[in-house]
Amino acid sequence: QNYYSKNTTQLYQNKNEVTKLPNFLLNLKRNLTTGIDTGxxxxxxxxxxxxxxxxxxxxxxxxxxxxxxxxxxxxxxxxxxxxxxxxxxxxxxxxxxxxxxxxxxxxxxxxxxxxxxxxxxxxxxxxxxxxxxxxxxxxxxxxxxxxxxxxxx
Amino acid sequence: EEKMALTAETLKDKLTKELSAEYVDVKDISPDMCGTSFHAVVVSPQFVGKARLQQQRMVNNALAEEMPSIHAFTQKTYTPEAWKKANST
Missing domain, CATH: 3.40.30.10 (Glutaredoxin)
Structure with a gap:
């Protein structure tokens, strides 16, 4: 497991960490994942x-x-x-x-x-x-x- | 130049002017009176023949400049006739 994927996994495992992310990052994550601009x-x-x-x-x-x-x-x-x-x-x-x-x-x-x-x-x-x-x-x-x-x- | 805080009074003046309102009541309903939550009652002849949604759009438009700094805004709109009826019962 490389450094990046390891850190990504940690981020998903720790729910509090994810909710602490600024909204624009959450949006970016969502929009990049789905390829849809929700707005x-x-x-x-x-x-x-x-x-x-x-x-x-x-x-x-x-x-x-x-x-x-x-x-x-x-x-x-x-x-x-x-x-x-x-x-x-x-x-x-x-x-x-x-x-x-x-x-x-x-x-x-x-x-x-x-x-x-x-x-x-x-x-x-x-x-x-x-x-x-x-x-x-x-x-x-x-x-x-x-x-x-x-x-x- | 310091930005003036929004007050019920400034909103009232603006609504009265922009909508040629016969009656306007704006209450500051912010929990700490910090001037970010308001309830407005607006009575204007400009509302005659317009649906409620349209009437409320007119109020929103009149306060378009202030809206971004208002946290919560509730409103009731009346034509002069509807206002008379509402107050007679």
Whole structure:
């Protein structure tokens, strides 16, 4: 084993060491490994079309790292919606790219059917007004609470 | 020249001017009042006939210069009519 591969292995074995790396290095590693620029328009275009509901957030659904991202996760959970989520804290390139792509300065960001819905405020208001139910239905997502209503009949 | 810290007051002035707003309320909601988290309520006739997403884009655009130094920003937008309705209930 040469010096380089030995050190690389050590880096992977010690998880703390990896997370201590600056984000730009992690991005570089990812982008070199996959050959994909995660912040590019093409890549984001493919992400938002990958699922009917796609969320760009800080943290992961099981552990949101910001109150606003948490609010979005809770709403989606409440409505029983399946979705793809992308953690921008893990990827500076994606974090910058999504802001440009949506022309929206803040995270979280929600996409329905590849179309930008808005940020946390808009999503909360959609939830409070109940508009979200119609929106989900219109993109062909079965609404859990409605399903329960139907099954009672 | 020292860079001025963002205050709720400066954001309020800017939003009022840029959006010819009838009413603007900006609250500093930073945990330590350090001026990086804000909540804004904006009432403007320019919002009439525009979807909520579009209204919020207008607010973001009005603060495009300040946005990079704001850590968290939440907003509620109203047309004058919607604002009246919201306050009458």
């Amino acid at each position: 590019s328009k093409e890549h984001i275009q493919s992400l938002v079309k990958n699922n009917k509901v796609v969320v760009f957030m800080k943290g992961i659904p099981d552990k949101p790292m910001c109150g606003f991202s948490n609010a979005v996760v809770q709403i989606l959970r409440m409505h029983g919606v399946e979705y793809n989520s992308h953690n921008v804290l893990d990827d500076d390139s994606l974090r910058a790219g999504i802001k440009e792509f949506s022309e929206w300065p803040t995270i979280p960001q929600i996409y329905f059917n590849g179309e930008f819905v808005g940020g946390c405020d808009i999503f909360l208001q959609m939830h409070q007004s109940g508009d979200i139910i119609e929106e989900l239905k219109s993109i062909g997502i079965k609404y859990n609470l409605l399903d329960q209503e139907y099954s009672k009949k």
